[in-house]
Amino acid sequence: MSQRRDFFRAAGALALGATAVSRVGAASLPEAVVQTSPTTQPPPAPPNGRPFNPVVTLNGWSLPWRMKDGVKEFHLVAEPVVRELAPGMTARLWGYNGSSPGPTIEVVEGDRVRIFVTNKLPEHTTAHWHGVQLPSGMDGVGGLTQPHIPPGKTFVYEFTLQRPGTHMYHPHADEMVQIAMGMMGLLIVHPKDPRQHRVDRDFAFLLGAYDIEPGSATPRVSEMTNFNLWTWNSRVFPGIDPLVARTGDRVRIRVGNLTMTNHPIHMHGPSFEVTGTDGGWVPKAARWPEVTTDIAVGQMRAIEFDAIAGDWSIHCHKSHHTMNAMGHQVPNLIGTDMRGLGQRIGRLIPGYMVMGDTGMAGMSEMDMELPENTLPMMMGQGPFGPLEMGGMFSVVKVRDGIKPGDYRDPGWYRHPEGTVAHEYTGEQPTVNRAAPTSSPSEATMSVRKPGGHHHEH
């Protein structure tokens, strides 16, 4: 509290003239670093303070700090941002320091932090430190533990990180609007001993959901269930960077969920273990192997695995969450003859799309006219054809010989000779099958009386 008073007293001294300058300088706000690029920025090793192994925020970045008298000072600015969700679509969101999600804050167990939060939004906000043990008055719940931060004002949060773990920050003020607009970020507390919980690659991202009408750019914040864009760090596939690792690396992926529904995150290839939650690290004896972990609303899961060479899909297993904006209200027309129907409806309702009569796979190959600023429902091109994915999907790309610290996309996996599924070109079997039937009773009949469906004319 005394630091906070000093801060405001010093800030107030700004008008007093030259003699006050040195005091103001000492108490000035740390620089608010801004980053608008959606490209993954692997952070450098910490320049000061306790050593730690930084995380790699997928399509994101970590916030630099200023060390002052042994306290790490960060400056978050809550503000409107423009975020590219994937090439071809940008969204008008709210975030921090130029991006949604905001930058990752990385600290070490035992660190004292002072986090300045400046509000450049049109309405009041707060910053809540999700899962962090701190004095109640630093918990950031507007109205309950502090007054809201009015537009144009800066508040200071100061506390000591008592245990290592993966946490999130988000407003606890008009949450329905502010979280739906993209206000969230990661807060990683590294262990005091960097050898503890050590991995070779440590990725982190937050699950998000938006409802953006095709052709518009601002989310509809009143939406409760019917979201149409499912994001990782406010990106959708193919805008989500791959998670790159070297064969044999121990890899951790930390995933936090700030959407309004659960997401079963599934990874192909090696099995993994859940090693951490918002509450801390899972004791070794309590871990079990998994290939899917369900992440409920407000939860965080850290998973770990030993990387095996290949291109391994990682995605939400709710199939509507691996699609982009056009996935709603499409009637199921499998088995329907709809030749020309799409064009005819399209003349009446521009941008209308009908589901294919054999499924939807054909959609990703169609060159359709879309409204401005939206994405095809399924997209992405792989080495063998269209990937037919969107939303919460990426690829864990594991290769031999990738250097530590190298996170660049290594391209598609070169499969060893003879290890790719391929067309069967041998002899075809000559089995006589019963003709397809349309109801169980007919099927029963055809079994009883083979050839009974043969009609003579």
Ligand SMILES: [Cu+2]
């Ligand atoms: Cu999902």
